Amino acid sequence: xxxxxxxxxxxxxxxxxxxxxxxxxxxxxxxxMEAVATAARISRPGLYFLFDSKAVLFREAAAHVLGRDLAxxxxxxxxxxxxxxxxxxxxxxxxxxxYVGPLAQDVPGVLAENPGLLDDTATNAPAAFERxxxxxxxxxxxxxxxxxRTLLSVSVGLKHQAxxxxxxxxxxxxxxxxxxxxxx
Amino acid sequence: xxxxxxxxxxxxxxxxxxxxxxxxxxxxxxxxMEAVATAARISRPGLYFLFDSKAVLFREAAAHVLGRDLAxxxxxxxxxxxxxxxxxxxxxxxxxxxYVGPLAQDVPGVLAENPGLLDDTATNAPAAFERxxxxxxxxxxxxxxxxxRTLLSVSVGLKHQAxxxxxxxxxxxxxxxxxxxxxx
DNA sequence: ACTTTACATACTAAGCAGAAACTGTCTAGT
DNA sequence: ACTAGACAGTTTCTGCTTAGTATGTAAAGT
Numbered sequence: 001x002x003x004x005x006x007x008x009x010x011x012x013x014x015x016x017x018x019x020x021x022x023x024x025x026x027x028x029x030x031x032x033m034e035a036v037a038t039a040a041r042i043s044r045p046g047l048y049f050l051f052d053s054k055a056v057l058f059r060e061a062a063a064h065v066l067g068r069d070l071a072x073x074x075x076x077x078x079x080x081x082x083x084x085x086x087x088x089x090x091x092x093x094x095x096x097x098x099y100v101g102p103l104a105q106d107v108p109g110v111l112a113e114n115p116g117l118l119d120d121t122a123t124n125a126p127a128a129f130e131r132x133x134x135x136x137x138x139x140x141x142x143x144x145x146x147x148x149r150t151l152l153s154v155s156v157g158l159k160h161q162a163x164x165x166x167x168x169x170x171x172x173x174x175x176x177x178x179x180x181x182x183x184x
Numbered sequence: 185x186x187x188x189x190x191x192x193x194x195x196x197x198x199x200x201x202x203x204x205x206x207x208x209x210x211x212x213x214x215x216x217m218e219a220v221a222t223a224a225r226i227s228r229p230g231l232y233f234l235f236d237s238k239a240v241l242f243r244e245a246a247a248h249v250l251g252r253d254l255a256x257x258x259x260x261x262x263x264x265x266x267x268x269x270x271x272x273x274x275x276x277x278x279x280x281x282x283y284v285g286p287l288a289q290d291v292p293g294v295l296a297e298n299p300g301l302l303d304d305t306a307t308n309a310p311a312a313f314e315r316x317x318x319x320x321x322x323x324x325x326x327x328x329x330x331x332x333r334t335l336l337s338v339s340v341g342l343k344h345q346a347x348x349x350x351x352x353x354x355x356x357x358x359x360x361x362x363x364x365x366x367x368x
Numbered sequence: 369a370c371t372t373t374a375c376a377t378a379c380t381a382a383g384c385a386g387a388a389a390c391t392g393t394c395t396a397g398t
Numbered sequence: 399a400c401t402a403g404a405c406a407g408t409t410t411c412t413g414c415t416t417a418g419t420a421t422g423t424a425a426a427g428t
Contacts, residue, residue, distance in 0.1 A: 011399095029410095032389080032390060032391085033390075033391070033392090034390080042400080042401085043400075043402070044391095044392095045392095045393085045394090045400085045401070045402080045403090046399080046400055046401065048391090048392065048393080049399075049400070052392095053391085053392075054390095054391070054392090143361070143362070146358045146361065146362050147362050149355065149358065149359075150338060150358065150359040150362045150363070152341070152345075153337070153338045153341030153342050153345060153355065153359065154334060154337045154338055154341060155341065156340070156342075156344050156345055157336070157337030157338060157339065157340030157341035157342075157344075158337050158340075158341075160340050160344070161336075161337060161340055171333065171337065174330045174333065174334065175330075175333075175334040175337065177327070177330065178327065178330050178331050178334045178363055179334070179362055179363065181365050195369095216419080216421085217420075217421070217422090218419095218420080227370080227372070228422095229370085229371075229372080229373095229422095229423085229424090230369085230370055230371070232421090232422070232423080233369075233370070236422095237421085237422075238420095238421075238422090
């Protein structure tokens with residue numbers, strides 16, 4: 001967006017990513033700016049130089065990471081060469097599967113627990129994801145809306161049922177075979 | 185089991201049902217034996233006459249209610265006249281849908297929060313439900329296991345997504361249409 | 369087959385003061 | 399374009415005391 005710095009890779013982005021990681025690990029409230037600064041290898045006043053407050057930092061970190069994920073998902077789904085089921089599996093894995101399991105840090109969790117801190121980008125991200133998936137599914141299925149809503153429910157359910165990411169992927173692939181009747 | 189009383193309807197059963205209702209409303213820990221006794225319209229020492237301890241009462245209440253539910257579900261699914269989708273909708277509604285929403289008391293919740301208090305009947309109830317559903321689905325579907333596991337994931341997901349029971353039912357019916365390709 | 373009353377023991381919730389930690393800011397330095 | 403250090407004001411945590419409540423048992427009654 002605007003000019004921000006002199007580093008080869010924008011420093012703000014690196015800080016945003018490590019910040020959300022830290023927030024996700026311990027929760028928003030229990031994560032101190034000191035901890036975020038240490039994880040980003042800068043000083044705490046330096047962190048306040050980059051972001052006006054803890055709330056702003058969290059808001060921007062959430063928007064940044066969700067934006068990245070949605071962009072990656074859009075690219076995955078746009079690759080018309082791959083089979084639809086494969087694209088959907090990778091899209092849902094990126095959206096939800098990678099956050100499944102006790103080892104994974106729960107990014108969606110920390111976002112859900114602090115809805116008041118999020119901006120429109122973050123709030124609308126789930127709807128944006130649903131639209132991306134619907135667009136990808138539409139050409140292949142008779143009732144895309146119902147199919148996508150069902151897949152979203154499966155994903156939410158698996159997030160609670162699956163013990164880890166690989167189980168999420170296995171079970172979601174199975175669901176895709178059930179929901180997409182021999183597409184292709 | 186042993187001889188228990190003189191009432192036309194076994195008093196223990198009435199107590200068990202009102203007890204689980206009370207436990208579900210406030211949680212196990214925060215429900216006093218006094219509250220259970222009052223809800224059952226007996227005295228607290230009278231409650232101890234019927235059940236040796238609070239833990240035993242909870243265990244038996246859970247087993248009793250789950251047994252009732254599974255019996256009702258078995259009957260619903262066994263009615264071969266009704267279309268499969270209708271039977272499945274009613275079965276899942278009874279198993280999960282009726283507990284969706286802020287007004288509903290969360291029986292599954294209080295069971296999940298106190299796993300150490302449950303006996304085998306209660307612990308095995310989810311597996312028993314899955315078997316009942318699988319048996320009902322098997323004659324109509326090529327991959328019954330996958331279809332049932334998917335429906336279970338949808339149900340878990342909807343429990344978190346749906347605002348109330350009627351939304352659960354609508355969305356689950358939609359999922360049934362997606363999963364069961366024009367059965368019948 | 370229960371009820372009422374009562375009791376010992378254990379747990380838990382409430383309040384509260386002191387300690388600690390956190391946020392946001394500032395200054396001085398490089 | 400930052401770092402180091404420090405500071406005021408506020409929020410959170412900790413340990414403690416005390417009061418309230420819960421469990422399980424028992425006695426006596428109907």
